Amino acid sequence: MTAAVVVFPGQGIQRRGMGARWFDRFPDLVARADEQVGYSLRRLCLDDPHNRLAWGLFAQPAAYVVNALAYRALRADVLEPNRIEPAAVLGHSLGEYNALEAAGVFDFATGLRLVLARADATCDLPGRMLAVVGLDRDEIAAALARQGLPDVTLANLNSAAQTVLSGPAPQIAQAQTVLRAAGARLVTRLRINGAYHSPLMAPAARPFAAELRRIRPRHPRVPVICNVTARPHRIETLGRRLTEHLTHPVLWQPSIEWLLDTLPGRVDFYEAGEDGVLTRLIQHIENDMRRRDNDTARVGATKEDT
Template structure:
């Protein structure tokens, strides 16, 4: 059996999350709040939901709750996973538990990532259901949607696209005409994992240059390559992750290709667990494109 832990990204947050974890790890929460300058416990307990969904607050909060969830799992079970993966923001939690950096260093990196992403040009994202990756790309090209690109490959027929809000409105009819059953806007404030993140990504790369990551003790997957991180390319791939699509299908293929995989969704919500089960039920591994751009 191969035990695998996966960690969610932005969108998993909800008011009320983490209360039992904060009580179990008060020293870590206090250190995190001191570093951030605001109360994670208060925000999670009281909201408002609008503030919790603000990228600047969402990412550090989900990182902390997911990290504490992992520590609680290990403390209760005594089992240490053999493989980690995370979706977008969740990759940073995976790298913390994989050994690349300590808890507070990861929080510092995540908080800066969130700040830079929140300052990006206005953008939007939408989930396209019922079309595969190549069909989405073709429809976008035929619609003249050069400013709209795939951002997340969540399932073989569930692709998230990103771009300027007006550009997403322009391409939606073409996607539906191509066979998409739905094109639904996501409740996010930016076009994450797209070219609109180029300037924040450059600043983030420069920020990451100030860190020397430890050698990973446990295999951790990259969203960009859907393969295990290598020490020599950690900085590069984290910079690219902000502007390149999340190949979650490729990550799921890798995980489901392990001997007798047991995949546990660790952190708030269970979106990733549902994606894994749907992918498995569809006959995974089905293979994803090696590169999505």
């Protein structure tokens, strides 16, 4: 038995040329999105003449729309011809809105409306984000504590070897130096302005929660895994969870591990996007789980021998 899971990347995929293969393919959806945002998303994503993709106010709707185009292409080219019905969907950070749209919790326009409200509520808030590869989370916490950087917090738990941090820009700059000295293989500031998934996003919670109260979500056609809990969303708590999503870390690794442990048989992941960043993270998580299982089996065999 094989289960299919569709995953959606989040903010951070933005770059000049993004989505080039899909804009001409889905002109009606693009036209509807352009009318809703009030500018040409095609021009923004393909040319970005004013460097607006560096701003969350533009990067968030751009990522949402390109993800939606990518999902429609994936569905038409791969899922439907092969009669593949997803057993679950999930998105990384902003991609959660695409997962909810794909599962029918709300329509494309409602999802875009929420993303625009999220972008508006968060775009002026301070802070930066930092990707760290090669240190586990205990080692990161110890290094930050030694340096006295209490406001740098976990933002994305991507895999055992990759964590993203959020915090005030000066502390993020210090953390970059500290974590390199602690032995991290790679420490990189993300192309995102703002300390998403951290307490610094708290001022955005109230205005965004007000927008969430205006929607009428539907029950999902398939489970949508919540970034905040690493478990399926429940309609009765959707608004609360999406508000918490601003200030709580993305539990990506726990979400993938839960799916791999819960779904029967083999799990095939399909990424609605063009960079494959989530596919690579999932491969790392799967490899780590296999190593842990092998280590457990070896320990068990050793105990039996003794």
